[in-house]
Structure formats: structure tokens, C-alpha cells
Amino acid sequence: MLKMERTGTTTGATAVSLDAVTKIFGQKIRKSTIMGSLKSMIRPTVVKVRALDNISFTVKLGEILAYAGANGAGKSTTIKLVSGLLSPDSGKVTALAMDPVRNRVRYMQRTGVVFGQRTELWWDQPVITSFDWKKVVWNIKDEPYRRMRDELIDLLDMAAFLNTHVRELSLGQRMRADLAMALLHEPELLLLDEPTIGMDVLAKRQIIGFLKELNRKNKMTVIVTSHDMDDLMEIAGRIILLDKGQITYDGSFDRLRALIGGQRTLILTTKSITPLELDGAVYEKSEGNRHWYKVDAEKYPIALILHKVPAEALTDVESLRPPFEEQIAELYRSNFGAIK
Amino acid sequence: MVRKILSLWSIYARMDLLWLLKDFNNFILYVTTDIVINFASITGIWLIAARFNGIGGMSIYQLLFMLGYSLTVGGVINSFFSFNVYFISRKIGRGQMDHVLIMPQPVWMTLLTEGFTPVSGSGVLFSGLGVMAFALSRIDNPVNAALIATLAVCIVLSTAISLAFSFLWGSLAFYSPVGAEEICSSVDSFFTSLRSFPLNGVGTVSKYLMLSVLPVGLYAWYPATALMGLSSSGHILLFAVIALAYTGIVMMIFRKGLQHYVKNGANRYNDRGHRR
Numbered sequence: 001m002l003k004m005e006r007t008g009t010t011t012g013a014t015a016v017s018l019d020a021v022t023k024i025f026g027q028k029i030r031k032s033t034i035m036g037s038l039k040s041m042i043r044p045t046v047v048k049v050r051a052l053d054n055i056s057f058t059v060k061l062g063e064i065l066a067y068a069g070a071n072g073a074g075k076s077t078t079i080k081l082v083s084g085l086l087s088p089d090s091g092k093v094t095a096l097a098m099d100p101v102r103n104r105v106r107y108m109q110r111t112g113v114v115f116g117q118r119t120e121l122w123w124d125q126p127v128i129t130s131f132d133w134k135k136v137v138w139n140i141k142d143e144p145y146r147r148m149r150d151e152l153i154d155l156l157d158m159a160a161f162l163n164t165h166v167r168e169l170s171l172g173q174r175m176r177a178d179l180a181m182a183l184l185h186e187p188e189l190l191l192l193d194e195p196t197i198g199m200d201v202l203a204k205r206q207i208i209g210f211l212k213e214l215n216r217k218n219k220m221t222v223i224v225t226s227h228d229m230d231d232l233m234e235i236a237g238r239i240i241l242l243d244k245g246q247i248t249y250d251g252s253f254d255r256l257r258a259l260i261g262g263q264r265t266l267i268l269t270t271k272s273i274t275p276l277e278l279d280g281a282v283y284e285k286s287e288g289n290r291h292w293y294k295v296d297a298e299k300y301p302i303a304l305i306l307h308k309v310p311a312e313a314l315t316d317v318e319s320l321r322p323p324f325e326e327q328i329a330e331l332y333r334s335n336f337g338a339i340k
Numbered sequence: 341m342v343r344k345i346l347s348l349w350s351i352y353a354r355m356d357l358l359w360l361l362k363d364f365n366n367f368i369l370y371v372t373t374d375i376v377i378n379f380a381s382i383t384g385i386w387l388i389a390a391r392f393n394g395i396g397g398m399s400i401y402q403l404l405f406m407l408g409y410s411l412t413v414g415g416v417i418n419s420f421f422s423f424n425v426y427f428i429s430r431k432i433g434r435g436q437m438d439h440v441l442i443m444p445q446p447v448w449m450t451l452l453t454e455g456f457t458p459v460s461g462s463g464v465l466f467s468g469l470g471v472m473a474f475a476l477s478r479i480d481n482p483v484n485a486a487l488i489a490t491l492a493v494c495i496v497l498s499t500a501i502s503l504a505f506s507f508l509w510g511s512l513a514f515y516s517p518v519g520a521e522e523i524c525s526s527v528d529s530f531f532t533s534l535r536s537f538p539l540n541g542v543g544t545v546s547k548y549l550m551l552s553v554l555p556v557g558l559y560a561w562y563p564a565t566a567l568m569g570l571s572s573s574g575h576i577l578l579f580a581v582i583a584l585a586y587t588g589i590v591m592m593i594f595r596k597g598l599q600h601y602v603k604n605g606a607n608r609y610n611d612r613g614h615r616r
Contacts (some may be wrong), residue, residue: 025604045572077605085438086605101602108444117610120439123616124359137443139344167616275466 014094015189016059016082021091023052023245024078051077052243054091061188062219064211066232066253068328069242076223078242080195082223083113084167096189103133111140114184116194120176120181121166126161127177131153131184138185145184147226153178179207181215192224197209208234229328241328260327262298266305269316276313280305289315344445348453349577356459371463376405378414378464382407385536390538396540402568403538408471408537409491410560413498415465415578421503424613425455426524429510432519433604436614437598447598452477490576494563499581501558502531504583511590514597535559551576551582558582 003144029045052074060067067073080086081093083098084107092101096108106110114120121130126330135145153159156176169177175195182190190209196204208231214220224234231251241249243255249256266281268291275286280300281293295302302319343540360367389395389403398406417426424430431437440450472491476483476541506527534556539547550557558579566575 025607029377056606080605083442083558085441085602087602105444107445108442113440118439119615121615123614124362126358127551129358131356133351133355136347137445139444186589234598267556 014058015061015063016223017097018055018057018081018095019092019094021052021055021081021093022050023074023081023086024089025049025051032037037338045048050245052081052088055245055247056091056288057222057240057247057250059223061221062215063238064215064222064224064236064238067223067225067242068227068229068232068239072244073242074245075242076193079113079115079223081190082106083191084112092099094115109185110188112180112185112187112190114178114190114192114195116175116192116197119166119178121177123167123173124165126165127158127165127169130166130177130181134181134184140185140320144186148184148186149180152183155213157206174201175203175207179210181304186218188220189222190222190223194226195224196226196228204231211235258298262296263322264295264297264302265320265322265325266293266295266302267316267318268293268318269315270308270313272313272316276309279308295319308340341449342509343451345453348449352456353524355457357456360459370460371580372462373462374418375467375523376469378411381532382536384524385538393527398540398565399540400478400569401475401565402570405472405475405479405568406538406560407563408468408475409475409495409498409564411464411468412495412530413559414535415462415468415493415500416499420452420457420499421455422457422461423615426503426506427453427510427514427528429520429522429524429611432510432513432597432601433517433608434612434614435517435609436454436611438606438609439602439614441502441602448524472519479568483502487567487590493568494567494576494579497580498559498563500587501555501583504587505531505555507594508590511594511597513601514600514608517606531556531559535582537561538565540565552580555582 005034026047027049028040029047031040043079053079054163055074067078071320077086081088082095082100084104096107096110099109100111104182112319120134121127125133131149134140140148147159153162154198156179158173158176158180161173161177164173164261166174166177179195190211196207199207211224215222222235224232224235238251239249239251239253239256240247268276270276270289274287275282275283275285275291278293280293284292284294286292295305306314306317362397386404389398389400394400395403424436431440440447440454443450450508481487506524509527510520510524512523534550537556539550539557539561542550547557551562561574562571565571565580566573566579
């Protein structure tokens with residue numbers, strides 16, 4: 001695994017630490033035949049799935065960590081472990097100097113959790129009632145409650161729907177209200193599992209901007225998972241990539257981009273239908289007199305490649321950068337081991 | 341701790357009232373249906389008792405007292421353990437215990453307070469109290485502070501037994517979330533259909549079975565007969581011991597199930613019925 005420099009506003013002390021954590025789930029294998037099903041009833045076949053395999057990492061106080069990986073990579077399992085909803089099979093989880101399961105009550109007083117596809121709000125009540133409910137359950141004193149509530153209403157632009165019943169909110173509005181709920185008690189640690197799922201671009205921008213502002217002002221530690229790499233890149237400075245329960249990359253986004261970011265697709269339109277042979281470019285395909293090449297621009301700058309091509313042979317040149325997500329997917333496909 | 345519980349009950353009562361004010365028609369429909377269903381569950385027995393002037397050694401008004409007692413216990417459950425707290429298998433089976441676990445308070449405190457709906461849930465409770473008061477006015481038993489206090493304690497104990505029985509079966513959902521998700525509805529149906537039957541004439545084995553393993557007799561019949569002086573007052577003490585033992589055992593079983601939940605996690609999540 002590559003260890004890169006850490007980025008973000010950190011204070012040096014550790015907020016979250018996972019030490020050699022392994023989590024294994026048993027998965028029953030169902031048979032499609034009647035005989036097979038009958039046999040499974042008596043002696044079910046249980047396959048052990050290693051959701052997390054000897055994972056270790058730390059998150060500094062005030063750091064924003066992006067946690068990414070394909071479906072089933074172990075992202076949600078990690079968030080559940082750090083939330084105290086799940087205990088590890090081996091290894092140790094420590095957050096805010098506590099064991100999240102053993103010290104659940106004290107720990108949750110200082111932690112906020114948002115699961116993108118769940119809500120902590122009361123469905124048949126106005127948003128503000130859920131906030132009042134939170135005040136009682138979390139024992140928030142009057143003054144900090146009012147201050148934080150008003151600040152959140154302002155920052156998340158919620159004044160217009162504060163008295164609207166939760167079931168009548170749009171997804172973006174509900175997510176903002178859920179985020180505010182998680183922050184009302186001014187948590188030191190915020191765990192976000194897919195907070196931007198299903199949201200439109202505008203709502204996403206609003207939430208991402210808000211999280212960054214909160215981290216800058218309050219030095220709150222944030223761990224965020226998402227499928228959307230662009231979102232994560234905007235929020236966090238550091239990213240951990242997971243694949244099949246193992247960390248394949250832990251470091252800065254800049255370094256990750258540098259590792260994979262040189263990939264370009266070069267499309268040359270020439271006067272001939274025969275593709276040119278280019279040093280440093282791998283020929284892929286042709287369509288008439290348009291020819292596709294793959295280039296690692298870090299190793300072979302495009303200008304240098306084109307310098308050797310006679311100008312009269314070219315009609316047009318296009319250089320495309322694949323989306324970041326696609327590049328990561330490609331990296332997974334080609335086995336991350338290559339860059340380990 | 342008591343202050344926290346009272347604050348929680350207070351906010352839940354406010355939310356229940358807000359729900360009433362928001363949707364009055366829905367509220368009336370909900371409360372009326374609830375009362376009709378509960379009355380229907382005792383009417384059969386009441387009609388038989390009226391036809392034969394009592395059942396199994398119980399006079400018609402003694403029987404009515406027992407039916408009122410059973411309605412009252414149902415009303416307490418409705419008023420204090422709504423939002424699927426009583427139907428705990430739904431909460432567990434749907435993965436909604438995650439919401440309970442991220443609250444900074446003991447699980448028991450959440451379960452004791454989260455289902456408090458004193459406005460929408462009290463229709464059956466007041467009906468039950470009314471039926472009991474009417475029955476008491478027609479029987480010879482002296483109504484004094486001691487009887488009222490014992491009655492209140494018995495109602496709490498019957499509620500505890502009913503809740504414990506529901507949690508006992510509901511704990512199966514920790515191990516089989518899909519299969520046992522609705523098991524508490526079956527437990528409720530079991531109580532609803534049998535809670536109003538006087539067990540006087542039932543055979544000894546069946547009677548003891550219904551006072552222990554399937555504690556339907558403890559829901560109303562056993563405490564009601566003791567309260568009306570049809571059995572020895574020592575039965576109330578025994579009733580308290582059984583209720584406490586039952587609740588204690590179920591708390592251990594539920595705790596074990598919760599540990600299993602935290603060890604294995606919920607492999608499914610469904611928001612149906614969650615905070616709505």
C-alpha cells in the first residue's frame with residue numbers, strides 16, 4: 001500500500017484509529033433445486049465473506065477523510081464500526097479515545113452520523129420539531145442549541161422549509177435537514193455515509209461547501225464515503241481506497257491524480273486512413289481517417305509526441321482526459337497491485 | 341435519570357398532540373378504529389356472560405371488570421409503547437435498531453419513552469378505565485385507596501408481562517430478521533383473542549400453561565380475580581414475583597440478542613414505520 005503525505009487542516013492528535021480490524025460476515029448459499037434447498041435447510045452452506053481484512057489507519061483531529069471503493073468494498077462496514085453499530089471480529093477501533101461499542105452513550109454524545117439513505121427526522125412532524133426532539137435526547141443546553149440551530153438554518157438555507165412536514169420535503173431539503181440534525185449537538189466527529197446520494201448538482205454543491213466551511217471553522221473531523229469521486233475530491237484532502245476489504249491506497253488526492261492522471265486519449269485526424277506510428281503513444285483504433293491512441297502524458301508529453309509528426313499530415317488534434325472515476329475503475333480492473 | 345425520562349415523555353406528548361392538530365380527521369379515524377377493534381375483542385365474552393349470567397364462577401359484572409382491566413392494559417400499551425416499540429420485531433427485523441444505537445442514552449430508556457403517545461393512544465385506555473369503573477360500581481367490593489393502588493400496580497405488572505412476552509418472541513428477529521419481522525403481530529393477535537377468556541373452567545395443565553409459558557392468563561384473568569377477592573390476596577404477590585422474574589429473564593434474552601445484532605450487524609434496512 002502506498003503511504004502518501006496527509007492533507008487537510010489537522011491538529012496532530014488522533015480522532016479515529018483502526019488497528020488491524022477484521023470483520024467477517026457469514027453468507028448462506030441458497031440452492032436453486034428442491035433437493036438442494038432441503039439439504040440447505042438441514043446443513044446450510046455458509047460462506048465467510050471478509051468485509052474488512054486487517055485494516056489499519058488513523059484519522060487526525062480536524063481532518064476530512066474520504067473513504068471510497070466499489071460496492072461491497074467495505075465502506076459502510078467501516079462507518080458502522082466507527083459508529084459503534086458493529087463490533088470488529090478482531091483488531092481494535094478507537095474513536096475520540098473511546099471504544100464506540102463499549103462507551104456508546106458517551107461516544108454518541110460527541111459524534112454525528114448521517115446515513116444518506118436513512119433519516120433521523122420525524123416523518124409526520126415539521127422539521128423544527130425534530131430539532132427540538134434532538135435537543136431533549138442529546139441534552140443540549142438552551143443557549144448552544146439556539147445558537148447552533150440558527151447558524152445551521154442560515155448556513156444550510158433552511159428557513160423556507162423549517163415548518164414543513166418532513167414527508168413533504170424534497171430529497172435535497174431532507175438531506176440538509178438531516179445534516180443539520182447530526183450537527184446540532186456540535187459533534188467533534190462526523191460520519192457521513194453517502195450523504196449526497198440522489199441529490200442534484202446544486203444541492204450537492206451547497207452541502208459540500210457547508211461541510212468544508214464547518215471543518216475550517218470548528219476543526220471538526222469528518223469521515224465521508226461516496227460513490228462520487230468528484231464529490232469526495234471537493235470535500236477531502238486525503239482519500240482511502242478500499243478494494244475487497246483491503247486498503248489499496250491511502251494518501252492525498254493530488255498524489256492519486258498524479259499516479260493515474262497522466263492517462264489521455266489522443267485523437268488524430270490525418271489526411272490518410274493509415275494510422276501514424278507515434279513514439280510513446282499506443283494505437284487503439286481507427287474510424288476512417290480518425291485515429292485513437294492511448295498516451296501516458298506524464299511520461300510522454302503530448303507536445304513532444306506531436307513534435308515528431310509532420311505538420312502537413314495532420315488535420316486536427318484532440319486530447320481527452322477520462323473522468324477521474326473511470327480512471328479509478330480502470331485502476332481497479334487492472335488490479336491495484338500494480339501500483340502497490 | 342427520572343428528569344430525563346420525564347423530559348422525553350414531555351417532548352413525545354407534544355409531538356403526539358401536534359400530530360393530532362395537523363391531521364384531525366385522520367386522528368379521529370385512528371382513535372375510533374382502535375376503540376372499536378378493542379371493544380370488539382371483548383364483546384363476544386360479554387354477550388356470553390350476559391346470556392348465562394356470568395361464566396365459570398364469575399358474575400356478569402365481575403367479568404365486565406376483567407374485560408375493562410384487559411382493555412386498560414391494552415390502552416397502557418397503546419399509550420406508552422407505540423411506534424413499534426411493542427412490535428419490537430419490526431424494529432429489529434427492519435434494521436431500525438441502528439437508530440436506537442446512535443442515540444446517546446441507554447437502549448431501555450429509548451424503548452421506555454419513544455413510543456409515548458398519550459393523546460392518540462389513550463382512547464382505549466380511557467374506555468377500559470370507564471368499563472372498570474362501571475363494573476366496580478355494580479359489584480360489592482369496597483372501592484378504597486388500597487384497591488386503587490393495588491389495581492394500578494397490577495396494571496403495570498400485566499403491561500410488563502405482555503411487553504416481556506412480545507420482546508421474548510421479538511428477540512427472534514435478531515437471529516432471523518426477515519422470518520421473524522412480524523412475529524410480534526402474531527403475539528399481539530394471540531393476546532387479543534385470548535386475553536378476555538376467564539380461565540376458571542379450564543383444565544389444570546392448560547391453566548398453568550396459560551399462566552406461565554403462554555402467559556395470557558396473567559394479562560387480565562389472574563390479577564382481576566385476585567383484585568375482586570375471588571382468589572387469595574397472596575396471588576397478587578405471586579403475580580408480582582412472576583412478572584418480575586419474567587421481565588428479568590426476557591431482558592437478559594433481549595440483551596443477548598442485541599449483542600448478536602452489534603456483532604453481526606443488520607443485513608437489511610427498511611424505513612417502514614420508522615418515526616412516522
